[in-house]
Amino acid sequence: MKTKQHFLTLCFNCRQAFIAFAFITLTACSNKNKKEQIQAVDIPVNREMIAELTAPPHVPTPVGRRKAKKLIVDMEILEEEGEMTNGVSYVYWTFGGSVPGSFIRTRVGDEVEFHLKNHPDNKLPHNIDLHAVNGPGGGAESSFVAPGHEKVFSFKVLNPGLFVYHCATAPVGMHIANGMYGLILVEPEGGLPLVDKEYYLMQGDFYTKGAHGERGLQAFDMQKAIDEKADYVVFNGKVGALTGDNAITANVGETVRLFVGNGGPNLVSSFHVIGEIFDKVHVEGGDLINMNVQTTLIPAGGAAIVEFKVEVPGTFIMVDHSIFRAFNKGALGMLKVEGEEDKKIYSGELRDDIYLPEGGGIQTMPVGDSVVEEVPLQSLEEQLERGKQAYMQTCFACHQSEGQGIPSAFPPLANSDFLNADVNRAIGIVLNGLTGEITVNGETYNSVMTRQSLSPSEVANVLTYVYNSWGNSKKVVTTEMVEKVINQK
């Protein structure tokens, strides 16, 4: 639209603009986009419809061939405490109770009547800026709503694409950093081509008073946010929102479409799926389609639609390929694909030397010592609980949720003869790492485990958890035992 006006002012003065406009419309201007926009404004709407809103990773039903409608969007703002990762909680500010907020699906020509409700329990006023809106502030000005109130405004969606929405109330950065963002999709007339599976994910960076993994309720840290030093970089609002049981799924041969957004507030995402190539990327969520892409850049406050056919079964890891964010700050998700192997496409034998998953903590290579000590524990129960938290943060990526490991890459901890044979050796491995060939339950492994930066009590907890799980010998490892091993060095 802007280009058109610019073009017009070049050729004519303002009074003639209207005539020129009509002229260009009649002669079907060569630029296709302009044509679409002119039509979009004029698309009539019939009937009202309540918009289906979904929490991530799900998306609403495709628009298909439906006509443009008056679409009622009912969005509630909630400030509530949630879990960032095991043992760490955070007060999230949300659109619709989830981070990212509810997914909105529209088509070109829809007239959206937006109801923004600020829950009475909330402390703060909020608003919404939808990047799909043509209008000042993207709706922010018309939707500024106090707690216990509801604001209504409406807009017609003109441009197809995938757009970010977010809160724009002062302090803007803080509202976004606390989770106030989501995606709104505008499908072209007739809808996007149908695919087998569609999912919604969105990256965000979080800034907490305590360091990564520090337990308890963590407050927002303004200084870190200004310095752009994120403690957590995650998909869908928390570490592990898309791993383990929460992984998204598909079957061999299916085409998967991911609606990927980046809420920021600060960091740009290098979105990549390990072991897949994007057949098609709607660059920056717009009309431009790029093919055969390995990693696509998603700006803060931007989005992309990526599509790919999954050819072979397995677990495909989705990451921000600024890779420390993935393995140390949480920006990691999983797509689990089931079905028949195809040896022609991929021969098997999982080896992954480059993207060795390392878990949550900061790692160092073997050698060295001294780690911050924690408060001692009381009961075995507490030891097991904390041990499990440490396991899920540090060990889970390689040894897996049930200690089953990954065949020929990472040895199992479940029912492990190697583990049960020597507790001091096990303590030593966690403390110092292990390189070289070992035999576990009759299988040979030759891999690298880095030294884990855990305090003696954390080592004790995590080993106690492992020994008391999955058919192991139920040993209890104490902090003293760990310290003894440390001192032997």
Place this chain on the structure above:
Amino acid sequence: MFKKTYILFGIAFLLQTVVFGQTNKDMLHIQGGSYIPLYGRDSVLVKVNDFFMDKLPVTNQQYVDFVKQYPEWQKSKVKRLFADEMYLINWKNDTILNHTERLESPITYVSWFAASKYCECQGKRLPTVDEWEYVAMADEELADARVKKTYNEKILSWYEAPRTNTYEVGRNPENFWGVKDLHGLVWEWTSDFNSILITGESRKDVDKDTNLFCGSAAVGATDLMNYAAFMRYAFRGSITARYNIKNLGFRCVQDMPIE
């Protein structure tokens, strides 16, 4: 003779302070001064005169007494022009609260009109934004604690804590002036709450020639101290005088008697 006069003066002075102290026993003397508010620059010093401020926010109990005395402010009788449907929504009827509410909690779900009237009926008034902010920049030790890191951290953590309106008044420590609960309990009405223009589009305010022009500019890396204040201004900008909000109460102030 001279001695006598001195003594008389002395007695008169003592008498005055005693009387004074009694009439204002729930109010505290705030010594005036000048300060640079959130939206200010070096040149924009705001001057605040001496005044008295309520030590505590108005409680449910005090408001019950008020509506008994002034029935036109009871829930069923209030004019809609002065308070929307949310007015005292947590009350069972005109004079009794829901059993979930506590009498010693701060009154909330009151409109600006109601709050102003309440103060007026006590011979007081609502504080101005400048007065409120002036007293609120104190912590336990300093009159202006805004540069202290802990001061802002405490306030911001309250902004993130849910449901503080159900606490009883007076649980927070006295600040430099002896005033309690300015932070950590509920938001509070001010007489000129909407005099600062926040349009709802806070990024646009940056370009506007309003007070908040500087306010927005101030929220740079160098000026973290204003972050908490900025949220208060944003809150004030989002409300109108008819609104009744769960987390919004008030307290009154009084001018110094002219001598």
